Amino acid sequence: MRVKDLMDTKFLKIYPDYTAKKTIELMYKKKRYSTAVLDEEDKLVGWVMSIDLALIDDKSKKIKEIMHPLNEIIILHENDPARDAVIKIVEHKVTSIPVLNNEGKVVGMVRNCDITKTLAKLYDIPVYNLFKIFERELKGITWDELMEAAAVVTKHTTGEDISAKEYEKRIENTTFGQALWACGGLEKFFAGLIKIGEIAIARRVAKVR
Amino acid sequence: MRVKDLMDTKFLKIYPDYTAKKTIELMYKKKRYSTAVLDEEDKLVGWVMSIDLALIDDKSKKIKEIMHPLNEIIILHENDPARDAVIKIVEHKVTSIPVLNNEGKVVGMVRNCDITKTLAKLYDIPVYNLFKIFERELKGITWDELMEAAAVVTKHTTGEDISAKEYEKRIENTTFGQALWACGGLEKFFAGLIKIGEIAIARRVAKVR
Incomplete structure (x- = not known):
């Protein structure tokens, strides 16, 4: 620009x-x-x-x-x-x-x-959109598997017992800016997303076996 | 905030x-x-x-x-x-x-x-930092493998023939804001990162086999 x-x-x-x-x-x-x-x-x-x-x-x-x-x-x-x-x-x-x-x-x-x-x-982009891209790009992983992985990572990092459905509901109304603030910055937000991707893949691999 | x-x-x-x-x-x-x-x-x-x-x-x-x-x-x-x-x-x-x-x-x-x-x-965060988190969080993937995957994805998406070393040099001086502008927005930047992660994992799996 x-x-x-x-x-x-x-x-x-x-x-x-x-x-x-x-x-x-x-x-x-x-x-x-x-x-x-x-x-x-x-x-x-x-x-x-x-x-x-x-x-x-x-x-x-x-x-x-x-x-x-x-x-x-x-x-x-x-x-x-x-x-x-x-x-x-x-x-x-x-x-x-x-x-x-x-x-x-x-x-x-x-x-x-x-x-x-x-x-x-930039701050107003819905986090939901980012997860939709995650679903689209991460070959072979379904939306539900992604939400389950996100709930697992949330429990790991914050101790909060959240279900996949609750996680999905939460990100429907969360902006990128709010997510950055909640995570403590871009680097931490990004680290969380990588963990979610890894766990979704690991769970899928375990299921297939 | x-x-x-x-x-x-x-x-x-x-x-x-x-x-x-x-x-x-x-x-x-x-x-x-x-x-x-x-x-x-x-x-x-x-x-x-x-x-x-x-x-x-x-x-x-x-x-x-x-x-x-x-x-x-x-x-x-x-x-x-x-x-x-x-x-x-x-x-x-x-x-x-x-x-x-x-x-x-x-x-x-x-x-x-x-x-x-x-x-x-937010716009001034170096893209290099995000790749360092990528390396840290993506278990078992080395920095060089990540740079190689990034060069592959760049070639796929832009047609540009860039080496892993050149890619590394480029991100040393690139901010998040510049990267967003170059990719065409947060969603596309994010899709690119997911592809890089996937390719790094796929290449590592192929190597192990």
Whole structure:
């Protein structure tokens, strides 16, 4: 995933000759905390935050007198990996970052709320889906055998006496994020899955013999 | 994980009798876009955003005349699951949410940048770690056998002719997030791992025979 897959291409355009008053009204209407200042070719020339606009007394002041200069602005290129957007947002604690193309034109804005939405999707994947893949990929093992193995592993690791049916019911309403939290992280969740696969295979082999 | 595990307990305290001028200066100093307004018992009474402060002309105005009332504020309880913070930030596109305790006192602030940081940690786990767990949990399979199986599966799925050594080198610098992106999501990544485990076992069984 690249920055261009994450960015919002409908963003507010503010120009250096706008007054503070006009800019505040536009930002208020669009619910923006910070915004890019562009020249007539859409190239980035500055950055304005709502708190900068709150600070000034004379609202007839031009944006070019208030804006942060280019060298103070955190930027992204549209072809940067999406991970760079995450790193910059976390490091600089900003809410949005302007995205430039090869010509230096602003082509979009990466917003923290959109990043949160994208990152959070992974956590919301149902654990049930992962077990369905387990069933499909693990040749010769049935769904019931998998649930029985899962119940055995749960009893081993937590001491909880859970039946295969109860385990199945539980994973119907569990997300990947909840499972990670319950297991104590990705590595432990993953170790549990491997154990379940091994036990399902071992029980199947024992049955066949 | 609960909201209290995520929240920042060092937050700016603004009171209804503060002037807009004083509040703007404090928010500018602390780099805050929005902040909670509290009464003398630290109970939440309002919410102020920097853009609201930019809009007003008379900076001697009191915060109580400017702040958003209680019924307009998105709030969290300290014992809410952390996931609720993510859902509210994405849904309402806010940058921070005040956190209340049972007495209605503000005890912290959940910020979008902290949520991004927490969510992003999962993506940064090295794939190498997962294979090390694979080796540890999959009884009787060596690291080299695992890498050979991974090279076989890679060739099967992508057509790429990669050696076990090359595969090992590749996963040394690959994060879970990059692997998900390369595979096309968690389900496909997981299916690939199961195939690797199965092939490692099958090759080991064939060798023993």
